Amino acid sequence: MEIFFATGNKHKFAEAKAVLSDVELKQHQFRHNEIRSDSLEEIARDAAEKAYRQCKAPVFVEDSGLFIPALNGFPGTYSSWVLEKIGLDGILRLMQGAENREARFEACIAYKEAYDVWVLHGSCHGSLTEEERGEGGFGYDPIFVPEGHEQTFAENITLKNKLSHRYKTLLEFSRFLRTR
Amino acid sequence: MEIFFATGNKHKFAEAKAVLSDVELKQHQFRHNEIRSDSLEEIARDAAEKAYRQCKAPVFVEDSGLFIPALNGFPGTYSSWVLEKIGLDGILRLMQGAENREARFEACIAYKEAYDVWVLHGSCHGSLTEEERGEGGFGYDPIFVPEGHEQTFAENITLKNKLSHRYKTLLEFSRFLRTR
Numbered sequence: 001m002e003i004f005f006a007t008g009n010k011h012k013f014a015e016a017k018a019v020l021s022d023v024e025l026k027q028h029q030f031r032h033n034e035i036r037s038d039s040l041e042e043i044a045r046d047a048a049e050k051a052y053r054q055c056k057a058p059v060f061v062e063d064s065g066l067f068i069p070a071l072n073g074f075p076g077t078y079s080s081w082v083l084e085k086i087g088l089d090g091i092l093r094l095m096q097g098a099e100n101r102e103a104r105f106e107a108c109i110a111y112k113e114a115y116d117v118w119v120l121h122g123s124c125h126g127s128l129t130e131e132e133r134g135e136g137g138f139g140y141d142p143i144f145v146p147e148g149h150e151q152t153f154a155e156n157i158t159l160k161n162k163l164s165h166r167y168k169t170l171l172e173f174s175r176f177l178r179t180r
Numbered sequence: 181m182e183i184f185f186a187t188g189n190k191h192k193f194a195e196a197k198a199v200l201s202d203v204e205l206k207q208h209q210f211r212h213n214e215i216r217s218d219s220l221e222e223i224a225r226d227a228a229e230k231a232y233r234q235c236k237a238p239v240f241v242e243d244s245g246l247f248i249p250a251l252n253g254f255p256g257t258y259s260s261w262v263l264e265k266i267g268l269d270g271i272l273r274l275m276q277g278a279e280n281r282e283a284r285f286e287a288c289i290a291y292k293e294a295y296d297v298w299v300l301h302g303s304c305h306g307s308l309t310e311e312e313r314g315e316g317g318f319g320y321d322p323i324f325v326p327e328g329h330e331q332t333f334a335e336n337i338t339l340k341n342k343l344s345h346r347y348k349t350l351l352e353f354s355r356f357l358r359t360r
Binding site for chain 1: 213214215216217226251252253254255256258261262264265266270273274276
């Protein structure tokens with residue numbers, strides 16, 4: 001079975017290819033006007049519809065973000081943009097003195113095939129450090145410690161590969177594709 | 181001449197009605213999926229096209245934001261959303277110790293009539309205070325002091341009404357409508 005992953009990000013594509021080993025995965029270089037929404041699912045559904053119109057073949061999109069309850073869910077669906085603007089230092093400043101340092105990564109896959117769209121979710125709960133730690137990973141990895149652990153994702157990339165929201169969602173998607 | 185202002189915000193509508201006194205202004209209750217972009221113009225152009233498809237009559241949209249150079253243009257086109265999430269307190273924290281406290285409000289109007297779209301811009305330069313001041317206005321007004329003045333927009337609403345990015349852009353638009 002051949003399906004497309006609509007993404008401009010080659011790292012995301014490589015990660016998906018490793019998990020979805022049962023299908024023939026192809027990359028669709030996806031450019032579109034992403035909508036504004038606080039819901040990953042709404043963004044992913046909309047993007048999957050647009051990607052399907054371009055590919056005219058089974059295709060999925062993935063969207064993810066870091067949600068911080070003490071900041072009302074900021075940076076959420078705008079995580080990449082916020083990081084680009086204010087950096088990890090900005091997030092740590094906003095969290096200075098916050099009692100609740102909880103955070104969660106969330107990912108959402110929307111898969112479109114003919115007339116139907118399926119949506120899968122995955123998340124990773126944890127907390128934010130008070131300073132950046134570690135050199136691995138990317139994005140918010142240096143300030144995120146998954147629940148039940150001591151190291152950040154950037155300090156322990158093996159941990160990240162097993163626990164990450166994206167990995168969990170891809171695994172769900174892989175199961176979904178096998179069992180239907 | 182009858183034109184529509186596509187907005188869900190009654191305060192914006194009232195402000196526009198006061199400035200655009202030469203035309204018969206009607207409000208179009210506008211709901212749409214706004215695109216994500218760092219450019220007010222790109223967002224406004226897209227929204228004007230969508231509004232025109234709904235109204236099928238001459239229609240304009242207005243978009244605005246606060247751009248802070250020390251924060252790489254943050255919160256920019258996402259100003260309302262950022263304010264909702266991290267508040268003025270969040271912006272002041274991000275600006276703690278910043279040497280360059282410069283900021284500018286920008287507004288953009290996109291007007292669509294049959295096959296053409298016209299775009300008008302207005303801005304207001306100023307700087308950010310170190311604490312909130314004043315009870316008037318809304319949004320970022322309590323931390324913004326326009327260039328050449330000492331009071332924030334929230335402390336002096338008359339000042340705001342004369343200098344604001346939105347007022348300037350509406351004035352430009354009014355001139356445009358009169359002279360073509």
